[in-house]
Amino acid sequence: MLQTGPLKSTFKANIFQRAKKVACMMRCRIILCTAVSLALLTVLLLALISPVPHDKNQSDNSTRPRPRPWLALSLYIQQPQISSSDVQPAVRSEAGAFIFHRKLTEGLENTSRVIGKAQGFIIPIEHFAYSGFNIIYLTFDTPDYSGSLSVQAKHVEHKDREELTVVGGTGSFAFARGLAVFAQTDPQPTDVGGTYHVKLQLQLRFPDRSHTNIPG
16 A cells, blocks of 8 residues: 655745745735835825925015115296285204295296205305204105205204205105205305206105106
């Protein structure tokens, strides 16, 4: 009679080893597929969560403050046309103080539309160069502008043409900075009744408060 016991044992052992190898290979494939899936999922999540990179130049431009727009105005300072008894002309004392109250007009003619007033108290002496009195206030009252400008007059030399500095403002001209050029249009022996053409170059902090230029 043939002995089949050892053969069966060997056959079973071979089958078990093959099954073990197949199981090991399947486990490796499962691990590999899982790792690849996790890697792909990680890449997708990073792409969705990570912020979009911006151009460096664009970011610099966005953080850089925008330059303030410039505004050009042209107007005239004239003596008010009122009765002689009520006239308060510009007065110069012996010490050199200069006090005045004038009107602002659109044009050179006396009949031009009045757009405001000019007031000031100037002491053209070196000791008072930085005094708070040495300011010319230009006050505007028009449909387009409502406010005032402060023009520093610490170095007034009483020439036919003066370049002064705008140091502030209110209303439509809040925090304004710029240049004010005063040119006398009709030089007279005294500067009491003279008419001045004023050209303003202003840099506004709040440009939306102003609209159009005053014609000159």
